[in-house]
Amino acid sequence: MKIHNPFRVAILATLGVGVGLLVIVSIQNLSTILLYVGTALFLSLGLDPVVSFLERRGLPRWAAVLLTILGVLGVFAGIIFMVVPIIVSQITQLITQIEGLLQPGKWNEIVTGVQEWVTANFPWLRIDEVWAGVQHWFSTLDVGSISTMIGNSLLTIGGAVAAGLGGAFIVLILTIYFTASTPSLKSAVYQLVPASKRARFIELSEKITDSVGYYVMGQVSLGVINGILSAIFLSIIQAPFPAVLAVIAFFFSLIPLVGTLTGSTIIVLTCLIPGLGSPTTAIVAAIYYLVYMQIEAYVISPRIMNRAVSVPGSVVVISALAGGALLNLLGALIAIPVAASILIIYREVIIPRQNER
Incomplete structure (x- = not known):
């Protein structure tokens, strides 16, 4: 193939590469939004059999969609107002228990008991030196620093939970919209x-x-x-x-x-x-x-x-x-x-x- 204008070919190739890179960067920047949209589409397809079931029972489309959406909102509200407080309370208790286990005295007791059991049943392992090092490490732990570390972890987890709830709310709104407009979306795609x-x-x-x-x-x-x-x-x-x-x-x-x-x-x-x-x-x-x-x-x-x-x-x-x-x-x-x-x-x-x- 003969290239009559190498400069034009180079310009077009450069523009093509630039457009490709722009598309890739745009997809990366919009990855979170695309994730929300994909999740909502996935969930709306999951709700569509429920809507179809209600339609087969004689309900009009709008009533079936409304009942399905109300059911989803009821489940979402129930999780937030009933389940979440119980889970938060039990997670707090769990963290308190773990913090208590991390105290040097408690760990020394646990380590000593495990050491005695392993030494009695597996004397050939010779783990005395290893256990001595473990006990020394736990004895140097500062409970205050452990509490600070746990507190920082809780703040990080809290921020992640808040971001997750925000994303869940966005997905919920998109799911409601896609569920209500599934036939029109399908029809628009079919026309292509x-x-x-x-x-x-x-x-x-x-x-x-x-x-x-x-x-x-x-x-x-x-x-x-x-x-x-x-x-x-x-x-x-x-x-x-x-x-x-x-x-x-x-x-x-x-x-x-x-x-x-x-x-x-x-x-x-x-x-x-x-x-x-x-x-x-x-x-x-x-x-x-x-x-x-x-x-x-x-x-x-x-x-x-x-x-x-x-x-x-x-x-x-x-x-x-x-x-x-x-x-x-x-x-x-x-x-x-x-x-x-x-x-x-x-x-x-x-x-x-x-x-x-």
Whole structure:
């Protein structure tokens, strides 16, 4: 290929690179806003099956949307005014207990007991020198500096919580808007497709949005079930801070594949903290969550997720890891429905075209 005007080509290439860099920088600067919008779209697709269910029961669209939005607002208000004060109170107690455990006298007692047990059962380890160094380090700890460190951490956590609540409020408003305007948004997107291919595009799009919606509702339902059962069970066995641990169980259940296991491990380890729980409580909790995970995997989850697209286990792992690496927790959450959407396109479009050749 002959280049008749190298200067013009260089100018165009430079402008192209500049526009590309500008787009990348703009996306980075707008990453938080894009995250809010993506989360709201994801949640609105999850609420769409509820709206459709109410419409099938004879309610007009506006009434179904209104009831759904009121339900979401009720849940949001209930979490803020009922659950949050209990969680804050129990977190304060937990921090107080941890601060007490960090006092040199308490740690010396714990370290001495562990040292005696390990020396009696594993004399070949010769850990006397290691324990002596650990005891010396804890004896030099300043309780005042520990309190200051904990106070600074609490301020940091408080700022993060305030920012999170602000972001949650923005996502809530966007979710309400997207839920109310889902048909018009879909219609606007469908109009961009040529008329000859519009019917097929609408069919695939409806399958994808339905799959995403059922997945979101199913995952939230699993989280609610795990959270409620955890709150009841942990209260019965008198585990430390059952409200906080139940919230942990709920949020980790939203993470596909490994969420329930991770949350259960955190709960069991919390029950082992000296002065808060006991080995017996931890063992009972571990047995309960082992049984619950089996029931969830083979009984609860198949019945709740029967209308969502099934995704092979290997694809779940790979997509969750990739999504987590790109968008952290949100990426891990939306990775499975995205993978399901790709599978729908693969099964409904690519495979039939290959079979026609």
